[in-house]
Amino acid sequence: PRACIMMTSKQPPGITDGFSGTIGNTPLIHLKSLSEATGCTILGKAEFMNPGGSVKDRTALGLILAGERSGLLRPGGTIVEGTAGNTGIGLATLALARGYKCIIYMPDNQSQEKVDLLRTLGAEVYCVPVVPFANPKQYYHQAKARAAEIEGGYFTDQFESSANYQVHYDTTGPEIWVQTEGKLDAVVLAAGTGGSIGGISNYLKDKSDGKVQAYLVDCQGSALYNYVTKGELKGDGRSSVTSGIGIARITANFAKAKIDGAFQADDYECVEMVHYLLRHEGLMLGSSSGVNAVGAVKLARKLGPGHTIVTILCDLGQRYMTQIYNQSFLEPLSLWPSAKALEFLEKKEEQPATAAETK
Numbered sequence: 001p002r003a004c005i006m007m008t009s010k011q012p013p014g015i016t017d018g019f020s021g022t023i024g025n026t027p028l029i030h031l032k033s034l035s036e037a038t039g040c041t042i043l044g045k046a047e048f049m050n051p052g053g054s055v056k057d058r059t060a061l062g063l064i065l066a067g068e069r070s071g072l073l074r075p076g077g078t079i080v081e082g083t084a085g086n087t088g089i090g091l092a093t094l095a096l097a098r099g100y101k102c103i104i105y106m107p108d109n110q111s112q113e114k115v116d117l118l119r120t121l122g123a124e125v126y127c128v129p130v131v132p133f134a135n136p137k138q139y140y141h142q143a144k145a146r147a148a149e150i151e152g153g154y155f156t157d158q159f160e161s162s163a164n165y166q167v168h169y170d171t172t173g174p175e176i177w178v179q180t181e182g183k184l185d186a187v188v189l190a191a192g193t194g195g196s197i198g199g200i201s202n203y204l205k206d207k208s209d210g211k212v213q214a215y216l217v218d219c220q221g222s223a224l225y226n227y228v229t230k231g232e233l234k235g236d237g238r239s240s241v242t243s244g245i246g247i248a249r250i251t252a253n254f255a256k257a258k259i260d261g262a263f264q265a266d267d268y269e270c271v272e273m274v275h276y277l278l279r280h281e282g283l284m285l286g287s288s289s290g291v292n293a294v295g296a297v298k299l300a301r302k303l304g305p306g307h308t309i310v311t312i313l314c315d316l317g318q319r320y321m322t323q324i325y326n327q328s329f330l331e332p333l334s335l336w337p338s339a340k341a342l343e344f345l346e347k348k349e350e351q352p353a354t355a356a357e358t359k
Contacts, residue, residue, distance in 0.1 A: 018097055019051060019093065019094065019097040020061055020094060020097060020098070022050075022051045023050050023051060023052075023057045023058060023061050024050070024058060024171050024172075024175065025175060026045055026046045026047050026049045026050060026175070027045075027046050027049070027179070028043040028044070028045055028046070028176070028179045028180070028310065029043065029044045029045075029046050029281075029283075029313065030042075030043055031043065031044050031277075031281060031293070031296075032281070033276075033277075033280040033281055034293065034296060034297055034300075034342075037297070037341075037342055038297060038300035038301060038305070039300070039304070039305025039306065040300035040303065040304075040305060040306065040307045040308065040309055041307070041308040041309070042293075042296045042297070042300060042309050042311070043180070043184075043308065043309070043310045043311070044283075044289070044292075044293070044296075044310075044311055044312070044313040045172070045175070045176060045310060045311070045312050045313060046313050047312055047313055047314055047315070048285070048286075048289075048313055048314065048315045048316045050090075051093070052086075052089050052090040052093045052094075053086075053089065053315055053316060053319070054086040054089065054090065054286075054314055054315035055086070055172075055196060055312055055314045055315070056083075056086035056087040056089070056090045056244075056314075056315075057090040057093075057094075058090075058167045058168065058171060058172060059087055059090065059158055059164050059167060059168075059193070059195055059196075060087055060090030060091045060093075060094050060156075061090070061094060061167065062163040062164060062166060062167030063081075063091070063156040063157075063158060063161055063163050063164065064079065064091070064094055064095075064098065064100075064156070065163070066161065066163035067079075067154050067156065072154050073100070073154040074152055075099060076099060076100070076101075076152065077100055077101070077152040077153070077154050078100065078101040078102070078103060078147075078150050078152055078153045078154065079091050079095050079100050079101070079102045079103070079154055079156055080102075080103045080104075080105075080143050080144075080146050080147035080150070080153055080154065080155050080156070081102075081103075081104055081105070081143055081155070081156045081157075081158060082104075082105045082106070082138075082139040082140040082141075082142065082143035082144070082158075082159075083104060083105075083106055083139075083158065083244075084106060084107065084110055084114075084192070084243050084244040085106055085110050085111070085114035085115075085118070085243065085244065085319070086114070086244055086314070086315055086319075087156075087158050087193075088102075088104040088106060088114075088118055088123060088125075089114065089117055089118060089121065091104070091123075091156065092104065092118055092121035092122060092123040093121055095121075095122070095123075096121060096122060101122075101124075102121075102122065102123040102124070103123065103124045103125075103126075103143070103146060103147075103150075104118055104123045104124070104125050104126070104143075105126045105128055105139040105140075105142045105143040105146070106118075106125065106126070106127055106128070106139055107127070107128065107129075107130045107139050108127040108128060108129055108130065109130055110127070110243060111243065111319055111320050111321075111322055111323050112322055113318065113319045113320065113321060113322065114243075114319055115127060117319070126139075126142070128142055132248075133248065133249055140159065143155060144157070158193050158195070159193045159194075159251045159252070159253065160251055160252045160253070161252075161253075162252065162253070164193055164194075164195030164198075164199075164253050165194075165195050165198040165199045165202075165252075165253045165256055166199060167195070167199065168195055168196045168198065168199025168200050168203070169198075169199035169200075169202055169203045170199075172196065172199060172200050172203075173199055173200045173202070173203025173204055173207070174203060174207075176200065176204065176310055177203070177204060177207050180308065180310065182207070182208065183308060184204075184212060184308045184309070184310055185212065185213065185303060185307040185308050185309060186212060186213040186214065186215060186260075186299055186303065186307065186308075186309050186310075187200055187201065187204060187212065187213075187214050187215070187309070187310045187311065188214075188215040188216075188217050188263070188292065188295040188296050188298075188299045188309060188310075188311050189201075189214075189215075189216065189217065189292060189295070189311060189312055190216070190217050190218065190219060190245040190246070190265075190288050190291045190292055190295070191216060191218070191224055191245060191246075191247070191254055191257070192244050192245045192246065192247060192288075193247075193251055193253050193254070194247075194250075194251045194252075194253035194254025194255070194256075194257060195253040196312060197214065197216060197254065197257045197259070198253045198254060198255075198256040198257040199253075199256075200214070201214035201257050201258045201259060202256060202257070202258055205258050213260045213261075214257070214258055214259055214260055215259065215260055215261050215262060215263060215295065215299055216228050216257075216259050216261075216262040216263070216295075217262070217263045217264070217265050217291055217292060217294060217295025217296075217298070217299075218245075218246065218262060218263070218264055218265070218291075219240050219242040219245050219246040219264075219265060219266075219267075219270065219287075219288075219291050220236060220238045220240045220242075220246075220264070220265075220266040220267055221235050221236060221237070221238045221239055221240045221246055222235055222240075222245070222246030222247060222248065223235040223247065223248040223249075224246070224247060224254070224262070225262045225263070225264050227250065228259055228261065228262040229261070229262050233248065233249070233250065235248050240267055241267050241270070241271065241287060241323060241324060241330075241333070241335065242267065242270060242287040242288060242290075242291060243286065243287050243288065243320070243323075244288055244314070245287075245288045245291060263294075263295050263298045263299065265290075265291040265294035265295060265298075267333070267335055268335060268344065269290075269291075269294045269344055269345060270287055270290040270291050270294060270324075271287075271290065271324055271330060271335045271336075271337055272337045272338075272339045272344040273290040273291075273293045273294050273344075274286070274287065274289065274290035274293075274317060274324055274325075275325075275337040275339075276337075276339065276341075276342065276344075277289075277290070277293060278317070283313065284316055284317035284318065284325075285313055285314075285315070285316060285317050286314055286315040286316060286317055286319060286320055286324075287320060287323075287324050288312075288314040288315070289312070289313045289314050289315065290324075292311040292312055292313070292314070293311065293313075294345065295311065296309050296311045297342065297345055298345070
């Protein structure tokens with residue numbers, strides 16, 4: 001299956017309907033070093049190979065197609081979104097390809113690489129101070145208000161739109177199932193909007209009659225780990241160097257996820273992991289991929305040898321050169337990596353609660 005199954009193609013096999021048709025059908029990469037270290041088969045879905053460079057290309061296409069089908073996004077209209085960057089990059093790229101304008105609001109703690117790329121793609125970008133979600137100046141609310149002010153404005157609403165969940169149910173989940181020939185035991189994913197974990201977990205559970213397990217791995221500072229394991233929406237008060245994941249509220253997309261348990265991955269583990277994967281796999285990945293890989297190792301150790309685990313490799317590290325690959329940025333935070341192998345994960349792992357225990 002390809003993401004372009006959302007569109008009717010009149011092209012022969014092997015020819016796509018423009019840029020939009022190139023999204024999806026990303027390969028699974030066997031992460032040899034992690035697999036050998038755990039005795040499991042750990043596979044990473046290479047979402048960084050989407051044309052806009054991240055898993056959010058799928059979300060962006062799903063949101064735009066939903067707007068076009070509903071009539072809310074009209075020819076020559078303006079797409080508006082609040083995003084940490086990658087959804088905005090996908091939207092801005094597709095806006096160029098499909099004849100729309102694009103306005104992006106994003107928190108001002110995101111990498112300069114993302115801001116520069118968005119502006120290169122023609123987006124009108126507003127970097128706004130980081131404030132709690134309840135504050136009307138939070139980037140999500142500013143984007144929503146701006147869309148309402150503009151004639152022809154369309155707020156894509158990645159956090160709450162069911163199109164986000166649906167694109168992963170319709171494409172990412174089926175791709176994983178086909179690529180593994182249905183022979184997988186579990187998936188483990190971080191969450192921001194909740195679209196990927198929502199759509200993928202539901203599809204794989206539907207397809208396997210509930211046999212495939214789904215786990216959340218949550219970055220530091222986020223409230224989702226406590227929500228899944230304790231039923232309380234409470235973070236640990238820490239900020240994080242991660243980008244695009246972690247949240248302190250339950251979105252409509254995350255609410256649909258079918259989750260069997262959860263792990264945490266702190267910034268130390270995340271940064272060590274992205275540098276580990278660079279040295280041992282030749283993969284230069286972003287912070288959310290590091291969190292996902294930490295979750296995959298922790299889940300492998302929980303399940304034991306012989307299991308097949310899939311996670312998402314969300315984007316590439318080139319978007320974070322000034323942050324998680326920058327010694328001058330990491331050293332003041334005591335995060336410059338020093339591990340030779342996986343000793344940074346040797347501490348006692350938390351045992352995730354089951355879904356039944358959290359209700």
